[in-house]
Amino acid sequence: IATAYALYELSCLRSPHQEFGLAASSEIEFIFQSLRKELSRDVDFKRFKAMLDNAPYFQHVFRYDHAVESQLQFPKRVIVKPLTGATTAAIGQNVFGGVIDEMNFMAVIEGSRQSVDGGTFDQAKEVYQSIARRRQSRFMRHGRLPGMLCLVSSRQHPGEFTDRKIAEAKINPQIFVYDKRVWEVKPEGTFTGTTFLVFIGDATRKPRILEEDEEVAAADRDLVMAIPVEYRPAFEDDMLAALRDIAGVSTTALYPFILNTDAIGRAFGRVESIASRPDCDFQGTRLKLFPKRLANPAEPRFAHVDLGLTGDSCGVAVGHVERFIDLVRGEEIETLPVIRFDLLLEVRPPKNGEIDFESIRKLFYSLRAIGMPLKWATYDSWQSTDSLQLLAKQGFITGLQSMDRTSVAYDVSKQALYDDRVLAPAHAKAERELARLERDPKTRKIDHPPRGSKDVADAMAGVIYGLTMRRELWVRHGVPLTRIPKALRQPPGKKALAEDVAGQEQVAA
DSSP, rough: OOHHHHHHHHHHHHHHHHTTTTTTSSSSSEEESSSSSHHHHIIIIIIHOOOOOOEEEIIIIIIOOTTOOSSSEGGGGEEEEEEEEEEETTTTTTTEEEEOOOOGGGGGGGGGGTTTSOOOEEHHHHHHHHHHHHHHHHHTTTOOSOOOEEOOOOOOOOTSSSHHHHHHHHOOTTTTOOOOHHHHHTTTTTSSOOOOOOOOOOOOOOOEOOOOOOOOOGGGGGGGEEEEEEHHHHHHOOOOHHHHSOOOOOSSSOOOOOOOOHHHHHHTTTSSSSSSSEOOOOSSSOBBOGGGOSSSTSSOEEEEEEEEOSOOOEEEEEEEEEEEEEEEETTEEEEEEEEEEEEEEOOOOOOOSSSOOHHHHHHHHHHHHHHHOOEEEEEEEOOOOHHHHHHHTTTEEEEEEESSOHHHHHHHHHHHHHHTTTTBOOOOOHHHHTTTTTEEEEOOOOEOOOOOOOOHHHHHHHHHHHHTOOOOHHHHOOOOEEEHHHHHSSOOOOOOHHHHHHHHHHHHH
């Protein structure tokens, strides 16, 4: 409807081309763009065409050429047409307005060849900017832009394209946000008026249906939503899908790996970090260490590093086994370690620079210097050979430990979180990353959602898994090796996992 009105306004100009300084031979276009041309044509464009066919103005006053079916050709060289989802689909065209649909479902590809610098290719961002630049260069007059470009999508993840535009709207009065739930726009009488309350959750608390008399803290009242009772079965059947598809709430993950996000929240803030801050770049921001916060100083430490360079941050985690506890599993009792983290750190790339890997090695040397018995250091496989060799020369037991080849490290870490066996300092990014982890339904691998990260989460999983698999720690704490759960004696996985574990044991020996 907004596009039809903009088309009507344009038709009222005696000479649109003269008004905007365009050659009389050029076209002025309204476009419909989506993931694929089939969607643009068969959904948005055809619906628009059917609407105009029922409008007397566009049938008698400003009529398109009915002999042409692929696009709508109006007088004054005004054209309405569907486009493919390619970022180059609008090149060279004078786009006055239109609709870009399903924006949050467009591709986000890391390390893409389509990205200028080999970084992340964001199809929605590229498509939008391609059209927005053309609108500004052709039609901007005195700082005002006529017409309207509608950016449409339902929600998937926090931080996706529409979320970023909504944030931009707070400082840009040229952006109008229309964000309604289905029950807010349906005609009166569609629903009975009876509602139930849903706590929609946040980064570390899972959503749930509230009891009728349940009290909610004042600080959490903005996380409570009243929903028509007609939708209650859908929320009881699949809470996350209903929040996305019915309530329009972006959820942390489409295929969440850690369903019990409350367990994540319980793990953090239980101990103090020996570091002065949760992040740094070792240039503009420095790190201080507090030796007096060093707990259990006799216990050997394990460190894992998830490396990054320019676009990504680097995750560093250092921890130790505080004790072992017995856990009841049905008719059996399992003995497992309690993992205490001394340090969680996000190492950010300095502005216009790269992460200095030497600074991470110096951090490990400093930890030893203040009395921490840091014994093991593992890295992921990316550009880690040099660091591993240099640390080995300084007496560290080193090895490779990938979080991406199999899910076993994360499986072990998830169980530790569910058992409340993780004691970690406060770290907002690590909490957020763990809550947003997804398991790919096809590959079964653990990954982050588009435009997300898992740098610190990877580092944590590396430490939890590394400490759990160290047989000498079981012996050190007086736990017979026969008490090691069967799943940890021979973890599930393919040949890649067997090679990883064997490599670690060989290095340790």
